[in-house]
Amino acid sequence: MSALRLGTRRSALARTQSTWVAERLRALGHDVELVEVTTDGDRDRTTPLASLGGTGVFVSALREALAAGEVDLAVHSLKDLPTAADPRVEVAAVPVREDVRDALVARDGLTLGQLPAGATVGTGSPRRRAQLAALGLGLQLTELRGNVDTRLRAVSEGRLDAVVLAAAGLRRLGRAAEVTELLDPLQVLPAPGQGALAVEVRRGTEDVRAAVATLEDAEARACVTAERALLGELEAGCSAPVGALAEVVEGVDGPELSLRAVVAAPDGSADLRRSLTGDPAAAAELGRRLARLLLEDGAAELMPTSTDRLLTERAQ
Template identity: 85%
Template sequence: MTTLRLGTRRSALATTQSSWVADRLRALGHDVELVEVSTEGDRDRTTPLAQLGGTGVFVSALREALTAGTVDVAVHSLKDLPTAPDPAVAVAAIPEREDPRDALVARDGLTLGELPAGSTLGTGSPRRRAQVAALGLGLEVADLRGNVDTRLAHVHEGRLDAVVLAAAGLRRLGRADEVTEWLDPIQVLPAPGQGALAVEVRAGDEAATAAVTPLDHPDTRACVTAERALLAELEAGCSAPVGALAEIVEGVDVAELSLRAVVAAPDGSGDLRRSLTGDPEEAADLGRRLARLLLEDGAADLMPTSTDRPVTERAL
């Protein structure tokens, strides 16, 4: 078979994720070559994400490489993908999800509840900022960008008391031993799609699609489909203060899809949490129904206006 050129961003996490996919494709008998693609979000690590441009700042360069024929496959952190479909590409596989939770790395092994009032906590995510603020712990939340090493160094070198990152990224990079608390979704719901990967191909590329499809995990696809349908129905963008988590659970007779979500005011002054359960085969409909329930109960009053919404939460 012709070698599959797999596009990846240059960060350690992106390369690790892409290599994980590449290894599984090789195990299926394919030759795979990693091709580095630089995105605007990678080149500019100082400008706040909200000022960098449109949704998908970490995605567009990989998609351009796909459509130009420079690569055959692209790997994304699923939560980076805009909810609007791109007709030029197709998500051919969503592999089994890693841990979807957020994780705390704090000085002195402290948990979130043990951090003294006034402690500084770093995050670049409006969703995390809003939910942490809503807990009423009196923490000072500081904006934070950079790769995993950069963020963790802020704690280890004493510039911050704690940081919150995606559990999946820390696990994939072998940094789970630095976590001082895995945050319960009851406290902090993750971003829609967090912990999952999206493997994209060019629309109509039958060979690449056939190669990648065996990596698809139906339960994970159902869960993230529900979460992203909720986000799209809310028209909230990838990093409005919206958290969502779907899980396959045992029903009375058959497996069911349980979806819970939160919409929070950016400053943490209020939040709205709701949940629904439905058929995994109707995941998108379940997400839309829960979004409409949230809107009926006042979610729109909590979300920022469209001109103020940040562009993307990012993989960590």
């Protein structure tokens, strides 16, 4: 096989994630070349992502390059993938998952509970905004876009008291020491797929698919499958105030898949939390079952009904 061309965005985090995948493929004997692909989300760092088309703007250019044969595989933050499938490509591997939690980076080493009422906390995520508001701490939640460095500088330069980002991204960038608190999922459930990577290949390229499939982690795949099935059944999209976390746990008769989810009003005035357990081999059905339970209990009334009211998730 000739060198594998791995498409990546140019951001530091995207390149770090792509390099992580490339190194593991090289260790298996494959020659891998990184190919930079610029997305609309990279070109425009000021317009709210919902106006640009949601987190899909970070995915579409990579998929176009993949479908056109310009690259052989692409690495995404899995939570950025639209729930609707693209028939031209497939996720050939979900590697072992990083820390799923959200992370607080605050001035003076403060934790969430130590921030004073009125403290300014930056996040571009409606999911984080809603769940943080629901805690009733009196925080001033501020819209924030940009790469990891940009957001962390907002704290170090004194423009914000704190920011909330994905712990996985900070760990991958070697900046976990800057975290002042890892938020317990009991307080703030992560985005569906958070902490996981998706390695996509073009359909029909069986040699590339076989090479990439060696990176697959079955437990990570089951967990994110359940979480994304829930999101798809809710028809919420990755920019809605929905959190979900699946974990493989030991049940009475062996491993079980435990799935928790929250649907919140955007302003945090109300939320709905439910959970179910099921067979890891039927992860997608478990996600759909929990989504239907949430809808039966009133989740649709909490979610925004128009995309122009959404601030899109971006945790990189």
